[in-house]
Amino acid sequence: SQKIEQNSEALNIQEGKTATLTCNYTNYSPAYLQWYRQDPGRGPVFLLLIRENEKEKRKERLKVTFDTTLKQSLFHITASQPADSATYLCALRDNYGQNFVFGPGTRLSVLP
Amino acid sequence: DGGITQSPKYLFRKEGQNVTLSCEQNLNHDAMYWYRQDPGQGLRLIYYSQIVNDFQKGDIAEGYSVSREKKESFPLTVTSAQKNPTAFYLCASSPRRGSTEAFFGQGTRLTVV
Numbered sequence: 470s471q472k473i474e475q476n477s478e479a480l481n482i483q484e485g486k487t488a489t490l491t492c493n494y495t496n497y498s499p500a501y502l503q504w505y506r507q508d509p510g511r512g513p514v515f516l517l518l519i520r521e522n523e524k525e526k527r528k529e530r531l532k533v534t535f536d537t538t539l540k541q542s543l544f545h546i547t548a549s550q551p552a553d554s555a556t557y558l559c560a561l562r563d564n565y566g567q568n569f570v571f572g573p574g575t576r577l578s579v580l581p
Numbered sequence: 582d583g584g585i586t587q588s589p590k591y592l593f594r595k596e597g598q599n600v601t602l603s604c605e606q607n608l609n610h611d612a613m614y615w616y617r618q619d620p621g622q623g624l625r626l627i628y629y630s631q632i633v634n635d636f637q638k639g640d641i642a643e644g645y646s647v648s649r650e651k652k653e654s655f656p657l658t659v660t661s662a663q664k665n666p667t668a669f670y671l672c673a674s675s676p677r678r679g680s681t682e683a684f685f686g687q688g689t690r691l692t693v694v
Binding site for chain 1 (some may be wrong): 587614616621622623624625626629639671673678679681682683684685686687688690
């Protein structure tokens with residue numbers, strides 16, 4: 470069956486370190502993969518999109534990689550700050566479906 | 582100030598009652614979506630609409646209904662047939678279905694008492 474998994478429900482890291490979040494999928498052939506940030510009690514906010522033919526995408530302190538062989542995307546936040554504490558969701562879409570399917574999210578806590 | 586607005590933020594309903602959640606956008610987007618979010622689970626698609634007067638069932642449409650009479654409005658009704666309605670409901674829009682970015686509202690937390 471199709472499945473999207475994100476690494477451990479919660480991740481704690483020290484301020485200034487690089488946070489790495491994973492998104493693994495099974496029985497999908499995504500053409501697009503998105504990452505969103507969600508703060509408690511609020512709607513998700515779009516961060517980055519990466520296409521299947523792109524290996525890496527960067528935006529300021531954020532970096533996303535996409536490995537279609539491993540069926541995995543990695544989301545990195547460098548020089549992390551307490552303000553980066555939130556839940557991060559990955560979502561993917563193939564070339565046939567027109568809707569994105571979301572993973573369960575990883576709650577990141579950056580400790581001062 | 583463009584955006585997508587959901588109301589109310591919190592909603593309480595007695596068992597057996599229907600309740601309608603509001604979603605309005607002024608982004609001139611064609612596509613609109615309703616998702617449900619439960620703890621530890623990803624967003625699950627309830628209904629989506631690509632254009633006015635058209636909407637399609639998502640993965641978990643049973644017990645819900647929608648309408649799309651105006652481009653900017655996509656209200657969701659949670660009916661008494663929905664067996665487990667307590668959840669966080671999110672509305673989203675995108676320029677068209679399949680767009681690579683969705684814009685979300687702030688959500689409505691529905692609690693059945």
